[in-house]
Amino acid sequence: MKVAVIGISGRVGARVADELLRRNHQVVGIARKPADVAARPGLEVKAGDANDPAALAALIRGADAVISAGRFLSLGAEPVLAAVRQAGVPRLLVVGGAGSLEIAPGKRLIDLPEFPAEYKAEASAGADFLQALRAESQIDWTFLSPAALFEPGERTGTFRVGGDQLLADAQGNSHISMEDYAIALVDELEAPKHSRRRFSVAY
Numbered sequence: 001m002k003v004a005v006i007g008i009s010g011r012v013g014a015r016v017a018d019e020l021l022r023r024n025h026q027v028v029g030i031a032r033k034p035a036d037v038a039a040r041p042g043l044e045v046k047a048g049d050a051n052d053p054a055a056l057a058a059l060i061r062g063a064d065a066v067i068s069a070g071r072f073l074s075l076g077a078e079p080v081l082a083a084v085r086q087a088g089v090p091r092l093l094v095v096g097g098a099g100s101l102e103i104a105p106g107k108r109l110i111d112l113p114e115f116p117a118e119y120k121a122e123a124s125a126g127a128d129f130l131q132a133l134r135a136e137s138q139i140d141w142t143f144l145s146p147a148a149l150f151e152p153g154e155r156t157g158t159f160r161v162g163g164d165q166l167l168a169d170a171q172g173n174s175h176i177s178m179e180d181y182a183i184a185l186v187d188e189l190e191a192p193k194h195s196r197r198r199f200s201v202a203y
Contacts, residue, residue: 002026003189004060004089006050006068006080009036011152012095012178013069017043019182023190030059053079057086065091065189072097072125077132084139092133093189095181096145098174099123100130101166101200109148109166130198142194144185146176147202153177159184159201167202176202 003020007013008029014037020027027043034045048059050070056079060066066089068080084092099110100123109115110123133141147167159180160167168174184201188194 001064002028002062004028004030004063004066006030006066007070009033010069015178015182016067016069016185019186023186028063050075051079053082053086056083060089061087063089065089065093067093069095071122072129073122077129081136081139090140092139092141093185094129094141094143096130096143096198097123097126098145098148098150098166100127101145102164103166140195142188143198144188145198145200146181147174149175150178153179155179157183159203162200164198167200169203174202
């Protein structure tokens with residue numbers, strides 16, 4: 001497949017691109033500074049501002065899918081959705097956040113008093129992005145939320161897949177490496193199981 005990755009220079013975007021290339025997909029990386037992205041076979045990097053729908057549509061036209069891996073505070077849902085519609089790309093996969101996952105019926109992780117203040121704005125913006133997707137009627141979208149602790153680590157290929165609830169292990173820990181998250185996201189790209197839905201992944 002030909003896959004456009006918005007935010008390819010970020011920590012998650014880079015690992016998603018690695019996984020796509022590992023599986024021989026053709027990758028078009030969208031970055032504000034293409035020079036920050038190392039050249040590799042199968043990868044084409046284009047300079048672009050994802051907040052400009054017309055410009056972004058021109059960059060992603062012809063792709064089989066778009067993966068949005070940008071920060072929510074700097075990239076809202078509307079320009080991405082508008083660009084995907086304009087370009088006629090059939091699928092949109094979004095690198096989500098954990099803050100909007102439920103820890104109890106009607107109660108989200110972000111609602112906890114101990115939720116770190118420094119992450120609250122980004123988590124709230126991620127929840128808004130998800131709400132915008134749920135109101136979308138044209139695009140086949142998927143939003144993948146990671147575990148609460150989401151850091152670079154090992155690529156093991158072993159993890160659990162869930163839905164709208166925060167996944168945790170027997171000790172109450174909720175974590176996933178960015179490498180294994182990338183596997184789950186590309187698995188969904190290749191064999192869709194969560195059309196127009198959010199799902200989650202953790203150990």
